[in-house]
Amino acid sequence: MLSRRVLLIARGRALRADAAVLSKTWKLAAAHSQRATFHSTHLLQAETVKVPQMAESISEGTLKSWLKQPGDTVQADEEVATIETDKIDVSVNAPSAGRITELLASEEDTVTVGQDLFRFEPGAVDEAAPKEQKAPEESKETKQNRPSDSQLEQTPPPPSPSPEEVRKKDTAGVQEGTEKKELKETTKPAPAPPKQKPAKEEPAPAPRVPGSRNETRVKMNRMRLRIAERLKESQNAAASLTTFNEIDMSSVMELRKKYKEEVLKEHGVKLGFMSAFAKACCLALKEIPAANASIEGEEIVYRDYVDLSVAVATPKGLVTPVVRNAETMNFVEIEQAIAALGKKARDGKLSLEDMAGGTFTISNGGVFGSLYGTPIINLPQAAVLGMHAIKERPVVVDGQIVIRPIMVVALTYDHRLLDGREAVTFLVKVRDYLEDPRKMLLAA
Numbered sequence: 001m002l003s004r005r006v007l008l009i010a011r012g013r014a015l016r017a018d019a020a021v022l023s024k025t026w027k028l029a030a031a032h033s034q035r036a037t038f039h040s041t042h043l044l045q046a047e048t049v050k051v052p053q054m055a056e057s058i059s060e061g062t063l064k065s066w067l068k069q070p071g072d073t074v075q076a077d078e079e080v081a082t083i084e085t086d087k088i089d090v091s092v093n094a095p096s097a098g099r100i101t102e103l104l105a106s107e108e109d110t111v112t113v114g115q116d117l118f119r120f121e122p123g124a125v126d127e128a129a130p131k132e133q134k135a136p137e138e139s140k141e142t143k144q145n146r147p148s149d150s151q152l153e154q155t156p157p158p159p160s161p162s163p164e165e166v167r168k169k170d171t172a173g174v175q176e177g178t179e180k181k182e183l184k185e186t187t188k189p190a191p192a193p194p195k196q197k198p199a200k201e202e203p204a205p206a207p208r209v210p211g212s213r214n215e216t217r218v219k220m221n222r223m224r225l226r227i228a229e230r231l232k233e234s235q236n237a238a239a240s241l242t243t244f245n246e247i248d249m250s251s252v253m254e255l256r257k258k259y260k261e262e263v264l265k266e267h268g269v270k271l272g273f274m275s276a277f278a279k280a281c282c283l284a285l286k287e288i289p290a291a292n293a294s295i296e297g298e299e300i301v302y303r304d305y306v307d308l309s310v311a312v313a314t315p316k317g318l319v320t321p322v323v324r325n326a327e328t329m330n331f332v333e334i335e336q337a338i339a340a341l342g343k344k345a346r347d348g349k350l351s352l353e354d355m356a357g358g359t360f361t362i363s364n365g366g367v368f369g370s371l372y373g374t375p376i377i378n379l380p381q382a383a384v385l386g387m388h389a390i391k392e393r394p395v396v397v398d399g400q401i402v403i404r405p406i407m408v409v410a411l412t413y414d415h416r417l418l419d420g421r422e423a424v425t426f427l428v429k430v431r432d433y434l435e436d437p438r439k440m441l442l443a444a
Contacts, residue, residue, distance in 0.1 A: 046101065047122060051083065051115045054090045058352075060112045061085040062222055068100050080118065083111060086226030087355060089348050098122035108219075223317045234379045239415035242374040243423050247431045249390050249405045252276050255437055267332050269339055273387070274310070275331040277362060278338075280433035281385060282306045282327040283443045285360060288426040290418050292359050294380040300417065309358035309378060310338055312345040313368075319345050320378060322358045366390065366407065375412050382417040385430070386410040 054061065061083040068080045074094040081092040102119040105111055220228075234240075252273060260271040285292040285306055293302045308326040312319050321341035326334060344350050361378045366389040375386040386409065393406045409430070413423045433440050 046119060047095070047098075048104075048116050048119050049080075049092070049095065051111050051113050051117050052090070052092060053113055054083070054085055054352075058085050058087065058113075060110055061090060063105050063107055063109045063111050063117075064089070065107060066103060070100050070102055072100050074098060074100060074120070084222050086222040088350055088352055092117060094120065096122045221316060223319075227317050230379070231376055234377050237379060238377050240377055240412055241415050241420070241423070242410050242412045243420070243427055244372075244408060244410050245427045245431050247407045247409055248395070248435050249273075249407050250435075251437055252434055253390075253405060263332060263335075267336065269332065269335045271331065271335060274338055274362070274364065275334040276434060276437065277385070277387060277430070278308055278310075278323070278326055278334045279329075279331060279440055280430045281308070281360060281362065283433060283440060284426050284429040286327070287429060288418075288422050290422055291383045291413065291426050293382050293417055294359070295382075295414075295416060296380070303359055305359070307357050307359045309361040309381070310341065311361060311363035312342050314345050314348070316348075319350060319355060320358060320361060321345055321350055321354045322356070324357075361385070362387065372408055372410070374410055377412055377414055381414075383411055383413040383423070383426070385427075386412070 051061075062085075064082045064084040066081050068074060068078075074080060074097065076096045077093045079091045079093055080100070083090045083092060098120045100118060100120045104116045104118055111117065255276075256271050256273070263269065263271040289302050290300075292306060293300050295301075305325055306327040308323040309320040310323060312321060321344070323329075323334065323337045323341070326337075329337065341350070341354060344354065358378065359381060361375075361381060361384040363375045363384060364387040365373050365375075366387050370388050371391065372388060373386050375384045377384050388408045388410070390405045390407045392403050394401050395404045395406065396402075397404070409427065411423055411427045418426075433443070
């Protein structure tokens with residue numbers, strides 16, 4: 001009877017041990033199967049993103065910067081890289097949410113349309129922060145061996161030595177140190193006499209040059225290269241000539257002072273001088289259509305609309321976004337269009353459509369303090385108007401010398417299209433419209 005019970009107990013323990021081993025084995029196998037499933041799924045879904053189409057006239061660009069690195073997660077349409085072209089900056093976005101796995105080009109590399117750019121694994125991105133790992137629990141044996149706080153408090157501190165013992169130890173240490181010092185001094189050899197070194201002739205010091213003479217070489221970006229190419233092309237192709245005139249800005253300044261607060265309150269835009277100059281130029285271009293024309297081959301193209309290019313300075317260079325059909329706009333509409341294009345230019349968000357075309361250009365160097373200047377024609381246009389700073393100057397009005405705010409304006413024109421008579425007439429009409437803005441209402 002007793003032996004039977006012993007056998008049953010032994011069998012039960014063996015079964016429990018086998019169950020524990022099997023459960024541990026199943027857990028390891030499940031973890032490996034999950035890991036294999038994860039990797040195989042990502043490998044099957046891996047995608048390669050190529051350089052996108054930028055424009056009909058642009059086939060390549062410079063990879064300016066990577067905004068993501070391998071291992072980073074991205075959302076759908078999130079910007080991954082920026083490609084710089086000779087006209088605009090193109091953003092490369094992720095087609096869907098996923099994770100970047102490999103970059104196939106380096107910064108400052110020249111990339112072409114359709115070239116492989118980077119690889120990524122699409123899939124849902126978990127943005128939740130990883131949970132903090134809990135500290136491993138201490139074993140029961142460690143807890144049992146660690147003394148409790150009450151035991152630490154009850155343990156008495158070690159007894160402190162008496163003053164007499166401290167005094168004896170200090171005296172013995174001093175005596176021992178003195179004996180060692182005397183022994184070292186007696187055994188130390190006598191120092192050898194110093195050797196005299198032969199005097200060397202020191203070279204004469206180089207002459208000091210005041211200031212720094214460092215040089216730094218920086219590669220020109222594509223936009224600056226394109227600007228240089230276009231300006232030199234204009235200088236070589238056009239028969240450029242510049243005519244000047246002076247404009248009394250009293251009436252325009254009075255108009256702006258009277259209505260700028262009202263315009264800002266009702267329309268949310270500042271009333272500046274650009275709208276007045278743009279409107280005056282549109283009216284003058286209707287009367288002198290050759291200033292709004294261009295040469296194509298052996299033909300002259302005349303236009304009955306005005307696409308006004310406005311020069312805007314950006315950190316990367318000068319750009320000329322276009323206000324379409326400016327002849328149909330009033331002062332407020334022109335100011336709104338120029339403000340929107342200026343903001344896009346400064347933020348680097350201009351598209352090719354914003355800068356394509358243009359039939360006449362206005363450049364305002366007066367905001368930087370320019371007093372005189374000869375602007376360069378933006379080919380294939382026929383002319384460009386240059387605005388300058390307003391300065392108070394003495395002028396004669398009705399036989400009296402008075403102080404008036406004067407702006408010098410310059411018109412650079414292509415002599416192949418415009419003769420001197422037409423160019424001067426155009427600039428005089430612009431002057432007359434600005435010195436008496438009421439004439440613009442009569443002309444419109």
